[in-house]
Amino acid sequence: MSSKLNLVWLGAVAMGVALSAGAQEKPADFTTQVPLTVSGEGPWYRLELPLSVQLNARQTDLSDVRVFNAAGEAQAYALARETAPTRENRTLTDVKWFPLYNSADDTERAPSVRVQSSANGTLVEVQPSSQLEAGEEMLRGWLLDASGIKAPLQQLILDWTSERDGFQRFSIEASDDLQHWQSWGDGQVARLTFADERVEQHEVGLPGQSARYLRLLWSTPQSAPTLTSVQLESASTRSLPLPLVWSQPLAGSSVKAGEYTWQLPMGLNVERLQVELSQPNSLAPVTLSGRRDSSLPWQPLSSGLLYRLTQSGQDVVQNELQLSGQTVQQLKLTVDERGGGLGAEAPTVKFAVRSTQLVFLARGAGPYTLVLGSATAKAANLPLSTLIPDYSAAKWAALGRATVESGVVATPTSTVTSTSQVGTNWKKFGLWAVLLLSVLFLAAMAFSLLRKPPVKP
Template sequence: MKRLYAGVIGAMAAFSAVCYGQNAPESPQDYLRGVELSAQGGSPWYQVPLPEAVYQQSAWADLRDIRVFNQQGASLPFALETTVPPAPAPQTAPLTLYKLESQPLQQKDEEGNRAVLLKTPEGVEIRLASQRNETLSGTWLIPLGEGEAGSALKQLRFSWPRQREGWQARVDIYSSEGLRHWQPEISDAPLMDLTSGDNRLLLDKLDFDAGLALSGAKYLLVIVKNASAPLDFTGVSGEWQTAHLQPARIALPAQGEKTAEDTAVYRWARPQPLDALTLRPAQENAVMPVEIEYRSDEKAPWRPLARTVIYRLPDSPAVSVPLQGEPIAAVRVKAINQRLGDTLVEVTGERDEKTLIFNAQGNGPFLLAWGNGAATPQTLALQALIPAKANKAASLDALPYAQAGKQVELGGKARLTAKDPAAQRNQLQTWLIWGVLVAGAAGLLLLAWRLWREVNAGKAA
């Protein structure tokens, strides 16, 4: 009986040690694979786009099982940011100026403002209401045409003959799609060309704060008011800026399997939170209507995703189906009134690419590791990793890049199904509780057997 009690006490002690003991520090061997990172220079922070293998082999769709270790095996703090390509440099192009002749009209509006009729030499007329106490010094029409596709007009820059005495004025700019209805874009902005001895103060630019999208605006009306001297523009140029770029994408091809003459199922090794799905027929010059279904795991029911037409034609891109980052383990593609043939449709999932930013403590080379089912999230916010006072590194574009080297095998595939310490404690806790219950039942049976023996021995005596 004493041995049984000792066993129970030992089991409880082991349980307490597991539940309340400290977790051992992580090491590279806790992860499936890794890649060496070479960081040149003495920067406290480096960045590197995540290799494709990380997305394919991570044990978690949210990439929580990513770590960075130094040469001493210590885990380093890091952040993950969506990769956005740098915006291209603004494009500058000359624009055409048409000077308008102004003719005051006698009619007044309800507020008592007079109207002005503006005319181009070609006969284009624009009716404009003028303010009471403003002198109209000149008006110009600027056709924008179709502008730059996908761009916005950010700035106008004017040129004029230099005057000895200089001048200054205020400017209003309106935009229109068809020369009838005008929208204010810039109000009462200054232009000037002043001189003082050998010094010159030149203000020849007007900025559109939010950028003037060219999808609708095809004309600009420039109105110069209260100029201190006669002036005439000799030219104007526009500066266009490409709209905000989409995040860079990482392509993850799916493995297809034909399940019927018109149907194929495509899978990824693990569910992926996809942001887009691209499809392209295998045969040249093919046009194929399809139905697409998906499921989040192998046991989930199929759910409809899209019904579309996919192409493989010269100069025609693959059809892209936008997604919202929901986990997808497999998609099923069914051709409508067609057969798939011997070669399957090409299906590729796309995820927003992530850039890793890490703090380079200790010695290199550093090690980016991934693939651990027992891992818990360790990602920091970029603002927490890089303090705001670190001005030189405040911009992600200013951080130096670490170079990814060779891949190395670490803990092996068994790490993908490893359980986190909390799950291990819960499992051990369950086994220990059952062990204590079984031991208690066995003790009661043993006690009852001994009592029965003692009673029988007393009767025999």
């Protein structure tokens, strides 16, 4: 009796295994297929997912991404994606600043200086390398002493005398020895009166790198202000974030004056938003809100002052807002109309998210195909440390590269593929029906065997 029951249940298990094998994922189960080209030494290959491809996914966390070989076999893979740098506690530090002078007729070169410093590198005194006569010197910028800060620098916060209102635009350079300087881009702060209110912008973002000294040089030396306070915000970084990738322009809509909305292609961890300011002399204090879908309330994400102003024949533009990287699919910009607004039509925007990299272990013959676009696929990615034994930064740098084939844009699979998918689903339903009937039949057999009276000897 026991052996017969075992055979019954073994038959059911075998059918379940056969069903599972028949239901394995195939490339046709996904709406988008993109051919890949591989180069370098395998067997691991690293692919930077283009945003245009990533937007074809159906799931925010990219659970529906796969790589298949020429035989249609799924490849083991891992995803490397940072939605934001992982930081420890931020620290705000007051630092010393020293004026930098040039002669009035020499504004092209950066000021050269003689410095006196303490044993630990802290600046004690900064003087021009050549003595300038009275009336010849012009304030060109400021030298900041960050030698006492050991963590990467995230933000610069300035204050200056009220005699210099308007916009202050300057270049930012960094150095560890006061001899060799590296550009950290441009900075811009502002103080102006707007609709009888004071509007001030004191903060400038820094690239999250370490430096002992910073040099601020004003693009228009005549407008360089006298600083009254300088602070640097620093934060230790456990892992550097991947670079930002920007979208194509996205059109929006406006249902009432001073309010604009945009629908993103999918839920995304947005970190920057760039608003097109098409009209010169635009000035708009704004508040940005977001949500996952229309059934949820709007949540504030960011606020700031957007402007495009003409000064000395050149446009001065601040059109970006920084976000925390939380997942949103809808955005709403509310504009203070006292500045003139941004027009009746919604401006186009561009959004930026962190780059996503996919690493796969090539098994079987190529060519390899990236597929994505399934609302039901379950996450199948592995941790990098599991996919690559003894994973290290050196191994990461040595990985082979995979790229989307030149000129190929992610496109939905054809109608034939869709029909194939429908057929595959009916096949699965049929298999499940057969399995269910078989289990019922086997259960009936088992019940009949249990009720049969034992044979008398």
